[in-house]
Structures are given as structure tokens and as C-alpha cells.
Amino acid sequence: MPKPYPREYRDDVVRVARDRDPGVTLEQVAADFGIHVMTLSKWMRQADVDAGAKPGTTSSDNAELREARRRIKLLEQENEVLRRAAAYLSQANLPGGSGRGSGKGSTRS
Known part of the structure; x- marks a missing residue:
């Protein structure tokens, strides 16, 4: 461009x-x-x-729209990172948690 x-x-x-x-x-x-x-x-x-x-649409309105779209895109990227982190952490082996391999919470014989 x-x-x-x-x-x-x-x-x-x-x-x-x-x-x-x-x-x-x-x-x-x-x-x-x-x-x-x-x-x-x-x-x-x-x-x-x-x-x-x-x-x-005035030039100043166009500039505001461009800035708002840029911020929305950034927030969407941050949201995606947080979503992936939450999914990862929900599957992590945390002490006291019920994650796989913790060895706790199993009552089956």
C-alpha cells in the first residue's frame, strides 16, 4: 500500500x-x-x-474507527491467549487438583 x-x-x-x-x-x-x-x-x-x-464519515471518525478496530483486534488476540492458557491449566497436574496422574481422589478398587 x-x-x-x-x-x-x-x-x-x-x-x-x-x-x-x-x-x-x-x-x-x-x-x-x-x-x-x-x-x-x-x-x-x-x-x-x-x-x-x-x-x-469524517476523517476524524475514520481515524477513531481504525483505532477502535486495532484495539478490538488486540483484545481478541489477548482473549485467545487467555482462553488457551485456561484450557491448558484446566488439564495441568496441579497439587490438590483432580487432574490426571495426581494419584488422589481415586476410590475404585
């Missing part, structure tokens, strides 16, 4: 695209900045959402 452009750079490109002279196309602006026109269009749509001009 390519490294994302810095926020300031994206904001500058969007501002230039919005303030462009009549007759200057988005394709020309994108080419001047060395980006694909679809990238510029996406940045402009996101800027509209962030400004509240269009409905959608």
Missing part, C-alpha cells in the same frame, strides 16, 4: 483545485501535482464531508 500523502499536502491540493481558473480541469490540477485525478476527486469529496457540506 502506498504511503499516504501528508494532510497539509492534500489540503493544499484541494484548495488549489477549488480555486482553479475557469477552463482549468481537475485532470490538469492533478497532473500538476503528480497525482491521479481520481485521488484528487476522492480528496475533494472527503474535504466536503469533513466540512459538513456532504453527508458521510
Whole structure:
């Protein structure tokens, strides 16, 4: 995945695209900045959402969602480790426990 452009750079490109002279196309602006026109269009749509001009998920909401998903994934991994540890310990030969091979608790003759 390519490294994302810095926020300031994206904001500058969007501002230039919005303030462009009549007759200057988005394709020309994108080419001047060395980006694909679809990238510029996406940045402009996101800027509209962030400004509240269009409905959608803002950049800050997206960042929070990414962080929440990262934390959920980490917690799920930790939960799996704990689940496996609990399963292992429940089968372990603990003193005074009823695990296999403890030699205690057998009343059969």
C-alpha cells in the first residue's frame, strides 16, 4: 500500500483545485501535482464531508474507527491467549487438583 500523502499536502491540493481558473480541469490540477485525478476527486469529496457540506464519515471518525478496530483486534488476540492458557491449566497436574496422574481422589478398587 502506498504511503499516504501528508494532510497539509492534500489540503493544499484541494484548495488549489477549488480555486482553479475557469477552463482549468481537475485532470490538469492533478497532473500538476503528480497525482491521479481520481485521488484528487476522492480528496475533494472527503474535504466536503469533513466540512459538513456532504453527508458521510469524517476523517476524524475514520481515524477513531481504525483505532477502535486495532484495539478490538488486540483484545481478541489477548482473549485467545487467555482462553488457551485456561484450557491448558484446566488439564495441568496441579497439587490438590483432580487432574490426571495426581494419584488422589481415586476410590475404585
